[in-house]
Amino acid sequence: MARTTDLSSSALLDVVEQVALRPVRGEGAHLFTAAGERYLDFYGGHAVALLGYGHPALVAALDRQARTLFFQSNIVPLDVRERAAASLVRFGPPGLSRAFFVNSGAEANENALRIAFLATGRPRVVAVEGAFHGRTAAAGAVTAGHERWYGFPVEPFAVTWVPFDDAAALERAITSEVAAVILEPVQGVAGARALSRAFLETARTATAAAGAILIFDEVQCGMGRTGHPFAAQAHGILPDVLTTAKGLGGGFPVGAVLVGEALAAGIRKGDLGTTFGGGPLAMALVEAVIATIEAEGLLARVRRLSARLRSECLVGPVTAVQGMGFLLGLRTVSPAKDVLARLRGKGILAGGSADPHVVRLLPPLILEDAHVDELVAALKEMQP
Numbered sequence: 188m189a190r191t192t193d194l195s196s197s198a199l200l201d202v203v204e205q206v207a208l209r210p211v212r213g214e215g216a217h218l219f220t221a222a223g224e225r226y227l228d229f230y231g232g233h234a235v236a237l238l239g240y241g242h243p244a245l246v247a248a249l250d251r252q253a254r255t256l257f258f259q260s261n262i263v264p265l266d267v268r269e270r271a272a273a274s275l276v277r278f279g280p281p282g283l284s285r286a287f288f289v290n291s292g293a294e295a296n297e298n299a300l301r302i303a304f305l306a307t308g309r310p311r312v313v314a315v316e317g318a319f320h321g322r323t324a325a326a327g328a329v330t331a332g333h334e335r336w337y338g339f340p341v342e343p344f345a346v347t348w349v350p351f352d353d354a355a356a357l358e359r360a361i362t363s364e365v366a367a368v369i370l371e372p373v374q375g376v377a378g379a380r381a382l383s384r385a386f387l388e389t390a391r392t393a394t395a396a397a398g399a400i401l402i403f404d405e406v407q408c409g410m411g412r413t414g415h416p417f418a419a420q421a422h423g424i425l426p427d428v429l430t431t432a433k434g435l436g437g438g439f440p441v442g443a444v445l446v447g448e449a450l451a452a453g454i455r456k457g458d459l460g461t462t463f464g465g466g467p468l469a470m471a472l473v474e475a476v477i478a479t480i481e482a483e484g485l486l487a488r489v490r491r492l493s494a495r496l497r498s499e500c501l502v503g504p505v506t507a508v509q510g511m512g513f514l515l516g517l518r519t520v521s522p523a524k525d526v527l528a529r530l531r532g533k534g535i536l537a538g539g540s541a542d543p544h545v546v547r548l549l550p551p552l553i554l555e556d557a558h559v560d561e562l563v564a565a566l567k568e569m570q571p
Contacts, residue, residue: 208531213240216551216558218536226531227561229550230538234375234407234514237434237476239551244479245437245472252471261288261465271470274477275435275443280419283429283445288465288473292406292432293321295442296369298459299428300325302446303367303400304344306453311345313360313368313399317377317541320369320404329369331377332541352382354389361393367400367428368393372418372511375407378518378545379510387424394427400450401426406442410434411480411552413512414490421511434552437476441469485552489513495559496548503569509545513554517546520571533565 208226210218216239218226228236238245252267259265272286289295300312314320314329327333328342347365349356351374361368368390374380394401405417409431415421419429427450432442442464446454463469480486489512497508500517504526507518519526523539523546530537530546538547550558 206531206536208536215239215241216554224534226534226536227558228536229548229558229562230536231434231549231551232438233538234412234433234549236438236551237410237412238437238479239553240438242437242479242553244475248471248475249439249468252467256467258466258468260462265465265467265470267467267470267474268465271473274474276445278416278477278481279429279445280417280425282425282447284448285446285451287444287446287459288469289432289442289444289461290440290463291321291442292404292430293323293326294461294464295406295430295432295444296320296326296329296402296404297323298444299402299404299430300329300367300369301459302428302444302450302454303402305458306400306450307366307398309364309366309399311347311362311364311366313347313349313357313365315357315370315374315382316348316351317374317380318369318371318404319374319376319541320371320406351377351380352386354383354386357386357389358393361397361399363397365394365397365399367402369402369404371404371406371408372422373408373413373514375514375547375549376541378540378542379514379516379547381509381511384422384424387422391424391426400428402428402430404430406430406432407549408511408514410476411486411489411512412514412549414486414493415512416486418511435476436469436472439469439472441473443473480552483553488554489552492554492556492559495556496562499559499563500566502563503566504571505546505566510548513548513550513552515548516540516542517548517566518542519544519546526569529569530562530565533568535562535565 212219320326347360403426429445504519505517509516
């Protein structure tokens with residue numbers, strides 16, 4: 188991909204491959220450049236722009252909170268933090284009744300793994316091939332391909348890898364030395380690959396039998412993106428720990444760890460900590476995001492429009508559609524990078540994945556039928 192700027196003259200570290208698109212404004216599901224070019228955003232900054240751009244409920248919540256109390260750490264209680272936590276556990280799977288707020292998905296997963304080690308005293312984690320859980324030490328250790336970029340001299344714990352969606356291999360891997368199984372119900376970076384309900388059920392029954400902790404990483408697929416509050420609810424499977432981030436704040440950095448009462452009872456003061464996590468601006472947005480999803484009936488919209496995308500995007504270079512809800516992968520005959528460039532030429536921004544033949548769609552929950560029409564029309568015009 189072409190870069191938007193020559194970083195040899197920039198103060199930024201040259202570490203990110205950038206798309207040749209420099210937005211200066213966002214509105215609804217669209218981005219605009221300084222030249223006035225409009226792009227329909229089917230990617231949302233890695234699933235972060237959950238409600239698109241400039242949603243009035245989010246802007247009002249941020250403005251109101253910024254004028255009231257801009258920041259205070261979790262060393263003091265805040266009403267807005269209590270409200271955000273209550274909203275999130277009510278929105279999430281019944282049985283996960285306590286929340287710990289952090290700043291990102293990687294930090295959420297780091298703390299989820301810490302909770303599992305503290306609760307079990309065991310040395311090993313089971314992870315699924317293709318997973319992406321983050322780039323911090325513990326999260327990086329359970330991210331597929333981490334040996335290529337991990338960077339630290341020693342890995343923090345032992346990891347057993349199981350093939351994607353292989354329930355038998357998973358059951359064999361969960362031994363008495365396993366502290367936790369961590370998995371994404373829908374693998375995002377791998378190309379929107381959904382684990383089967385059978386695999387998730389095996390994860391639940393086998394971890395319960397072995398006394399291990401089951402962690403659902405819903406950093407990318409959570410917060411309504413599957414058409415349900417979380418994939419855990421879509422499948423009717425309750426993990427011991429659930430992590431989320433990305434769209435949780437509608438564009439503001441925030442993550443969360445959810446646990447039930449049994450695990451919460453064993454977590455002591457000082458076991459977990461954060462400086463910025465649970466800050467009032469983030470909390471006001473968490474509360475506003477959940478209220479908006481519910482008030483606007485966006486979960487039903489995701490389910491309906493996802494069905495359209497799955498059936499109608501099988502045109503042009505697309506041979507299959509995978510994933511759930513608004514976390515979809517379009518499998519393409521030609522390389523995904525070529526399809527992405529052609530879509531940008533038609534004013535549509537989508538994303539790539541670790542699979543060179545999968546285009547990833549992560550549109551905002553406010554997507555409309557006309558936006559689906561536009562994407563389908565663009566794909567139809569492309570020769571396979």
